[in-house]
Amino acid sequence: MKIELNENKVYFNSGSSKKEIHPFWLRERVDGEEFLDKGTQQRLFDPTTLSNEISINTAIINEKFLEIDFNDGVKSKLDIDKLALEFSNEDTVIKSIPKIKWNSTLENIKNFKYQDDFFDSKEMYDLLVSFYKYGFVIIKNIPTDNNFIVKFANSIGSVRRTNFGEFFDVKSKPDPNDLAYTSLGLSPHTDNPYRNPVPCIQLLHCIESEVTGGLSTLVDGFTVTEDLKKENLEFYKILSEVKVRFKFIDKDVVLEDWSELIKLDDDKTFKQVRFSPRLDYVPMLDKEKLDLYYKARKKLSEMYNSAKYRIEFKLSPKDLIMMDNYRLLHGRTSYEVKEGNRFLQGCYIDYDSTEGKLRHLKRKFNL
Missing domain, CATH: 3.60.130.10 (Clavaminate synthase-like)
Incomplete structure (x- = not known):
């Protein structure tokens, strides 16, 4: 998957399909110190109080970061790799560990x-x-x-x-x-x-x-x-x-x-x-x-x-x-x-x- 830009719209391309990422979805993920608690990673703002008319004024890709200027005055620098982890909507830690089938022949399991x-x-x-x-x-x-x-x-x-x-x-x-x-x-x-x-x-x-x-x-x-x-x-x-x-x-x-x-x-x-x-x-x-x-x-x-x-x-x-x-x-x-x-x-x-x-x-x- 990769991030692409076109006329201030952000897309993710999976190879088989290309879809626009909703501006509000990106706005919810701004993670500067004024927006996110460093220790708990909890938002310092309530996204439900934001206008539903969030849009993107400008967006550029700078190395591994997506830099966005939103229409409500917020500017953010988002880690592209971190965003990509969310595109599948699946757990990437537990579900990535395969279940190994076993029966009575099981042996040499590490204690x-x-x-x-x-x-x-x-x-x-x-x-x-x-x-x-x-x-x-x-x-x-x-x-x-x-x-x-x-x-x-x-x-x-x-x-x-x-x-x-x-x-x-x-x-x-x-x-x-x-x-x-x-x-x-x-x-x-x-x-x-x-x-x-x-x-x-x-x-x-x-x-x-x-x-x-x-x-x-x-x-x-x-x-x-x-x-x-x-x-x-x-x-x-x-x-x-x-x-x-x-x-x-x-x-x-x-x-x-x-x-x-x-x-x-x-x-x-x-x-x-x-x-x-x-x-x-x-x-x-x-x-x-x-x-x-x-x-x-x-x-x-x-x-x-x-x-x-x-x-x-x-x-x-x-x-x-x-x-x-x-x-x-x-x-x-x-x-x-x-x-x-x-x-x-x-x-x-x-x-x-x-x-x-x-x-x-x-x-x-x-x-």
């Missing part, structure tokens, strides 16, 4: 190691990029005292508090309000599908692990649903169209939300999976449609539970896993409480945490 100044380091930038590629990352050497998981989470963004608390202890205990707080094996699932909105990212920090079982399991919902789309488009279509009701009940709260098992973005690409068969209720539909839906859901469940897609590993004390709850399904193998303790702490953060941190570090290191 990261916590150290001093970790949260504002180039290592943290690399960690977040890896997280967006694979949907999870493991960090070693995380301190296990004083509920350190909360400090870790808040150093990236902000903890998303739920009815389970700011953080929650994952261990076998009497009278649990969730199967996670037992020693039973857990099949692949996404967390909190009954919430609106669903927590985006889950952190799990291993404090103690004295049992032979209790392996952590992960499945890439992105890979599975893309494979389903290729293998049976009819199944994929109905699972991405029919909304089911997810519900959670305990003595203090009733949580409920409706969603597709495969949720698509506006452009019909992958956005999210929700899967927790113990908590979903399919709506009343025509029998023929339900016949198809139940076959599709069964096929999806078989794929999620297949050894073809699952990886298993054991978290050791001081290991912390950060996983994308919109993309990955997680679970665990059963364990025997008589062998010793298995104790993990968990909490949630949302995408604005990792997105904001990644953009900050990209800016800091000029990446």
Whole structure:
């Protein structure tokens, strides 16, 4: 793309098309010290108070800058490369990181190691990029005292508090309000599908692990649903169209939300999976449609539970896993409480945490 001028009008040329840039659009982006706060980058003026009849008196291109004299007396020098980043109307940081499909053959994923100044380091930038590629990352050497998981989470963004608390202890205990707080094996699932909105990212920090079982399991919902789309488009279509009701009940709260098992973005690409068969209720539909839906859901469940897609590993004390709850399904193998303790702490953060941190570090290191 490039900027072109013609009779005091500014155009951008994408190669396949040429369009005029609205003068008001350019006027909103003046960025001198009198127009933009240096620290926050917030405007020092309200564009809604400007005249709608903004036009350009003169405009010239001077090296990498567009110099404009507007009809309201404002003169501005705009960075052409900075303007060009906005022409696509798309995120140029997060969406530029490709999702890497993976299954049980996944190996040699880099683990990261916590150290001093970790949260504002180039290592943290690399960690977040890896997280967006694979949907999870493991960090070693995380301190296990004083509920350190909360400090870790808040150093990236902000903890998303739920009815389970700011953080929650994952261990076998009497009278649990969730199967996670037992020693039973857990099949692949996404967390909190009954919430609106669903927590985006889950952190799990291993404090103690004295049992032979209790392996952590992960499945890439992105890979599975893309494979389903290729293998049976009819199944994929109905699972991405029919909304089911997810519900959670305990003595203090009733949580409920409706969603597709495969949720698509506006452009019909992958956005999210929700899967927790113990908590979903399919709506009343025509029998023929339900016949198809139940076959599709069964096929999806078989794929999620297949050894073809699952990886298993054991978290050791001081290991912390950060996983994308919109993309990955997680679970665990059963364990025997008589062998010793298995104790993990968990909490949630949302995408604005990792997105904001990644953009900050990209800016800091000029990446």
